[in-house]
Amino acid sequence: MSDLPHFGSNFLWGVSTAAYQIEGAVDEDGRGRSIWDEFSHSPGRTKDGDTGDVACDHYHRYRDDVALLADLGVDAYRFSISWPRIQPDGVTVEPRGLDFYDRLVDALLERGIEPSATLFHWDSPQALEASGGWENRDIAERFAQYAHVVGERLADRVTRWFTLNETVVFTLLGHGNGIHAPGKELGFGALQVAWHQLLAHGRAVQALRAAGASQVGPANNHTQVRPVDDSDETRDAAHLFDLVYNRAFLDPILLGTWPLAGIVDPVAHDGDLGVIAQPIDFLGVNSYNPQYIAAAAPGGEVPFDQVVPDGFELNDFGWPIIPEGFTQMLVGLKETYGDALPPILITENGGAFNEAPGPDGRVRDQRRIDYTAAHLAALRGAMDAGVDVRGYFHWSLMDNFEWAEGYSQRFGMTYVDYATQQRIPKDSFAWYRSLIAAQHGR
Structure with missing residues (x-):
C-alpha cells in the first residue's frame, strides 16, 4: 500500500449498501409494498424480470454481513432504512421494522x-x-414524520444520518424518463419532484435534530460535466445539464437559491427555501464518472445529449473510467460554493466489474482494485488542492440488486452467489482491508 497516498489517521473508511438492493424479506414482519416492489414486478421493467424479493437475504443474514464488515476493518457502514418497513402504509408505525x-x-x-x-x-x-407520491407536496410532511419516528428510536446510537440518496437520479430516472421506479415520464416536469425531495430533506434535518441527531447531511450524486466540443450550442447544453444535474440539488441547500429560475420554476410556497437550506454537517457525494454532453439533435426530447466518450476504458456497465474527473468534480464544488461548502464525505464510488469465481473459488477482480486505487489517488489530489474531504465509502460491500439491471451488474467487494447466498470476499476485499489497516497504522 506504499504506492497510495496517506489520508490521515482520522480519515473515515467505509462501504455502502441500500435496503431494497440487499435486504429481501419483502413480505415479512409487516413490511409494506414499496414502489420498487411494484416496479420490479411489472413486466419489462427490469432485466430478466429480476426483483428484490430475496436479493442478498440480508434481513436474515445481517449478523454474517456485520462479521464481514468487521473482517474488512471499516470504520463505518452506510446502510439505508426501508421506509415501508417502518411505515407500511406511509403513516402507521410497524414496531418490528x-x-x-x-x-x-x-x-x-x-x-x-x-x-x-x-x-x-x-x-x-x-x-x-397511490396518492401522488413525490409529485404530491404532502410527501415532505410524511417524510418528516418518518424521520422523527426513526430518529426517536435510533439517534442515540447512529453516528451520522444521510437524509435522501441521489435526489437527481431518483428525479431524472424515476420521474423524468421512467427507467427507474415509479416509472413516470414527466420530462422537465420531474423537477417538481426534485423540489419536494429538497423540502423533505430540510424537514428531515429538522426532525432528526429534534430527535438528538448531531451529524446530518444529504447524499447527492455529482459529476463533472464535459462539453464534447467548443461550439456555443454544446457549451449551452452542457451548462444547462450542469444546472439540472448538479446545481438544482445543491444550490437550494447551500445557498438558499434555485438555479433554474426562469427556465423551470417549480411550484413553491413562501419559506420553502428557508426550510431546504437547513445547516448541514457534511455533504455526502456519490460519484462514478464525468458526463460528456453534446447539443441535442433536432427534435430531441431534452436540450442536451449524454454521450459515451471514445478513448477510455469502460466498466461492465459501459461507464468510462476517468479518475481525473473525480479530482476536477470535487475541486469544482469548492470553486463554486467556497465557504458555503461543508466537509465532504464520499458516500459512493465504485464500478461494475463482473468477474466470477475461478476454479479455485477465488474472485480476481483486479479491475476493481485498479479503479479504486486510481480514484483514491484522485481524491487525494482534490484534498491537496484544498477540498475538505473527511471519508470514503466504497460502493459496495457486496454484489446486489442493481435496480433496472437486476442481478446482471456486480459492484461488490464481496461476491454473492444468489442461488446459495454464499458470500465470497473478492481480491478487492483483501486489498481494501490491507489499505485500511495501513492507513490506520495497523
Whole structure:
C-alpha cells in the first residue's frame, strides 16, 4: 500500500449498501409494498424480470454481513432504512421494522463500526405513491414524520444520518424518463419532484435534530460535466445539464437559491427555501464518472445529449473510467460554493466489474482494485488542492440488486452467489482491508 497516498489517521473508511438492493424479506414482519416492489414486478421493467424479493437475504443474514464488515476493518457502514418497513402504509408505525434496525445498529456497535444511516434510498411506500407520491407536496410532511419516528428510536446510537440518496437520479430516472421506479415520464416536469425531495430533506434535518441527531447531511450524486466540443450550442447544453444535474440539488441547500429560475420554476410556497437550506454537517457525494454532453439533435426530447466518450476504458456497465474527473468534480464544488461548502464525505464510488469465481473459488477482480486505487489517488489530489474531504465509502460491500439491471451488474467487494447466498470476499476485499489497516497504522 506504499504506492497510495496517506489520508490521515482520522480519515473515515467505509462501504455502502441500500435496503431494497440487499435486504429481501419483502413480505415479512409487516413490511409494506414499496414502489420498487411494484416496479420490479411489472413486466419489462427490469432485466430478466429480476426483483428484490430475496436479493442478498440480508434481513436474515445481517449478523454474517456485520462479521464481514468487521473482517474488512471499516470504520463505518452506510446502510439505508426501508421506509415501508417502518411505515407500511406511509403513516402507521410497524414496531418490528424498527426492531430490525435496532438489532443491526447494535450489532455494528458491538464490532466497533459506526452506524451511518440513510433515510431514503428510493424505496418509498407504494401506499403514498397511490396518492401522488413525490409529485404530491404532502410527501415532505410524511417524510418528516418518518424521520422523527426513526430518529426517536435510533439517534442515540447512529453516528451520522444521510437524509435522501441521489435526489437527481431518483428525479431524472424515476420521474423524468421512467427507467427507474415509479416509472413516470414527466420530462422537465420531474423537477417538481426534485423540489419536494429538497423540502423533505430540510424537514428531515429538522426532525432528526429534534430527535438528538448531531451529524446530518444529504447524499447527492455529482459529476463533472464535459462539453464534447467548443461550439456555443454544446457549451449551452452542457451548462444547462450542469444546472439540472448538479446545481438544482445543491444550490437550494447551500445557498438558499434555485438555479433554474426562469427556465423551470417549480411550484413553491413562501419559506420553502428557508426550510431546504437547513445547516448541514457534511455533504455526502456519490460519484462514478464525468458526463460528456453534446447539443441535442433536432427534435430531441431534452436540450442536451449524454454521450459515451471514445478513448477510455469502460466498466461492465459501459461507464468510462476517468479518475481525473473525480479530482476536477470535487475541486469544482469548492470553486463554486467556497465557504458555503461543508466537509465532504464520499458516500459512493465504485464500478461494475463482473468477474466470477475461478476454479479455485477465488474472485480476481483486479479491475476493481485498479479503479479504486486510481480514484483514491484522485481524491487525494482534490484534498491537496484544498477540498475538505473527511471519508470514503466504497460502493459496495457486496454484489446486489442493481435496480433496472437486476442481478446482471456486480459492484461488490464481496461476491454473492444468489442461488446459495454464499458470500465470497473478492481480491478487492483483501486489498481494501490491507489499505485500511495501513492507513490506520495497523
